[in-house]
Amino acid sequence: METYQIYSLTSAVLFVIGIGGVFMARHFIKKIIATIIMGGGVFLSLVSFAARDALAFADPVPHALVITGIVVAVASAAFALALARRIYQLTGEESFTIDK
Amino acid sequence: MSVLIDIILAILAIYLALQSLLAPRLSQSVFLFFAFGLALALAWIRLGAVDVAITEAAIAAGFLGALFLDALRDFSVSDTEKQENTKADQSLVSAKNTNSPWLPRLALGLGLGLFLLISLEAVWEIPSGGGLTELAEAMLPASGVEHPVTAVLLNYRAYDTWLEIGVILMGLLAIFAVGGRELYRKPVMAVQDPLLRQVILFFTPVLFLFGAFLLYVGKTGPGGAFQAAVLWGAIGILLHLGGWPVFAVIPRWLRQLLLTAGLGFFLLLGFLFIAGGNALFEYPPAYAGFLILIVETLAAISIAAALTAIFANLNQMKETPNETETTT
Amino acid sequence: MTITELITVILLVVGCFFFLAGTLGVLRFPDLFSRLHALTKADNLGLGFIAAGIALHIASPWSALKIFFIWLFTLLASSTSCYLIAKFQREQHKPQNGKEQE
Amino acid sequence: MNAFFIIVIIFLLFNIALGLYRVWRGPTVADRLLTTQLFGTTGIAILIVLAGYLKELTLLNVAVTFNVLAVLLVICLVQVWKKKKGEAQ
Known part of the structure; x- marks a missing residue:
């Protein structure tokens, strides 16, 4: 088994864990963490695909995409945190209370 | 033999991701999530993506950590209160929620299982070959830099990078909109502890120098604008935490200039290229190296300013919202 | 196996021993202050040994200098953060004379 | 020699995994933060x-990044969480 295969399988598992977390976690912060884990899975799959040809250099295009992707994911996570804290400030809710 | 490292690292990453979502307490899940970031940073190195590893290390250990610790403080106040009152943990996953129906959860579990199988199959079957490695290598002499990742970021796909700086700025504006009040206040309290002040004063120039080093070294090896930006943003966060909020001290026009310099200079350059008969962001090879260095520096300054502003805004969020006017 | 390699191996093994000691201390010690003590001393000593071993293995003066600076920064950061965490904990939990709470 | 390096790395990873128990256990936030220092x-x-092992010297830059940012989280905890007490009083 090659290194890139291990990590591409890991990336699929991480993505599914993230999706499950987005659906099933209740607290806002956990939902945000779940989205970041989903993003991590996607980035891991991209980088592991870049490493699959055993050349001197790995494919630089996915690396560049992942670098911009990480920074964008952080900006969106910061926005989500701001929303969550604002909702908490105004209503005192820590999660979406649909099932009440 | 070295595959063993990968297997352990992969198991560690999956375990940390799972536990950070399943942990009953909020502080557990946040700190396990930091550990997940560090495990991921080691995974990037194993895959040969040193640039990504530097970015991930700086983001996971620094910026996101600070944001989540700050947010955790707000939420954990109620966490302890609820613990005392009801002993029921609010942050549990819905699996422990007794009155939620079982059918949707079963369907969700089945769906996730199926999805897991499909995605495992998909990543296993991905065909080898293709990719843009040779093309990126072949065009390297014309790009003005010697490191392929930097060449992709700032020359071949400069359009993406430009819009990406825009996305960060948009995120900042959205946070302004959510916050909805005067955002940069004078410090409430300065640092009392002499050692803490010395630590901040020592690490500020160290972070600045190392960021500048990464920016410069990005031309030939792993490093570049984003890594430098996160480190420089950490300077702003440190100073803010130490009671010297840079953004409250500097005048408003300078603040706006810092935030938009990267985006603006990129755009100006694009228009100049079009006026000179090239396509948008098609650097003339003779000046490419020099122009890329300027663009990188300005982009790093802008992103660092945006990250500092994001942290400053989120940090001042819990103060009671009574004023309604906003300034940027 | 040359003599340099032998020294590298010995240094790395000693470093690993100190890391294990630090981790066990973090796991087994009863309160935060003793855990701080275990972590910030044993681990940095272990890191010092590992850094010395690898610097010897790489055998280039520039990277040896860099590794030395990494170790120096870690020492600085962990000693100050030890002090800060201990002070923070003491201020937060003054009334509960030693009883831990979240 | 290479096999020895791999064993050392696996041993250190194992150390990290052991330290996770302290993140789980707590009991205070400072304890959990301490363990992230251990990770660092x-x-x-x-x-x-x-x-x-890889003779890849650029990895040292990643280590320096870890290193200069290690103190940021501690200062964040100390400064941000201290204010909570000040507000409560």
Whole structure:
């Protein structure tokens, strides 16, 4: 088994864990963490695909995409945190209370 | 033999991701999530993506950590209160929620299982070959830099990078909109502890120098604008935490200039290229190296300013919202 | 196996021993202050040994200098953060004379 | 020699996994933060050993990044969480 295969399988598992977390976690912060884990899975799959040809250099295009992707994911996570804290400030809710 | 490292690292990453979502307490899940970031940073190195590893290390250990610790403080106040009152943990996953129906959860579990199988199959079957490695290598002499990742970021796909700086700025504006009040206040309290002040004063120039080093070294090896930006943003966060909020001290026009310099200079350059008969962001090879260095520096300054502003805004969020006017 | 390699191996093994000691201390010690003590001393000593071993293995003066600076920064950061965490904990939990709470 | 480096790296990873128990257990936030410091130091050690093993000196830059940002979270905890007490009084 090659290194890139291990990590591409890991990336699929991480993505599914993230999706499950987005659906099933209740607290806002956990939902945000779940989205970041989903993003991590996607980035891991991209980088592991870049490493699959055993050349001197790995494919630089996915690396560049992942670098911009990480920074964008952080900006969106910061926005989500701001929303969550604002909702908490105004209503005192820590999660979406649909099932009440 | 070295595959063993990968297997352990992969198991560690999956375990940390799972536990950070399943942990009953909020502080557990946040700190396990930091550990997940560090495990991921080691995974990037194993895959040969040193640039990504530097970015991930700086983001996971620094910026996101600070944001989540700050947010955790707000939420954990109620966490302890609820613990005392009801002993029921609010942050549990819905699996422990007794009155939620079982059918949707079963369907969700089945769906996730199926999805897991499909995605495992998909990543296993991905065909080898293709990719843009040779093309990126072949065009390297014309790009003005010697490191392929930097060449992709700032020359071949400069359009993406430009819009990406825009996305960060948009995120900042959205946070302004959510916050909805005067955002940069004078410090409430300065640092009392002499050692803490010395630590901040020592690490500020160290972070600045190392960021500048990464920016410069990005031309030939792993490093570049984003890594430098996160480190420089950490300077702003440190100073803010130490009671010297840079953004409250500097005048408003300078603040706006810092935030938009990267985006603006990129755009100006694009228009100049079009006026000179090239396509948008098609650097003339003779000046490419020099122009890329300027663009990188300005982009790093802008992103660092945006990250500092994001942290400053989120940090001042819990103060009671009574004023309604906003300034940027 | 040359003599340099032998020294590298010995240094790395000693470093690993100190890391294990630090981790066990973090796991087994009863309160935060003793855990701080275990972590910030044993681990940095272990890191010092590992850094010395690898610097010897790489055998280039520039990277040896860099590794030395990494170790120096870690020492600085962990000693100050030890002090800060201990002070923070003491201020937060003054009334509960030693009883831990979240 | 290479096999020895791999064993050292695996041992350090194992150390990290052991330290996770303290994140789980707590009991205070400071304890959990302490363990992220442990991750930081052990991670730097792993990076240094990997740099020696792969002879890839750019990995040292990653270690320095870990290193200069290690103190940020501690200062964040100390400054941000201290204010909570000040407000409560």
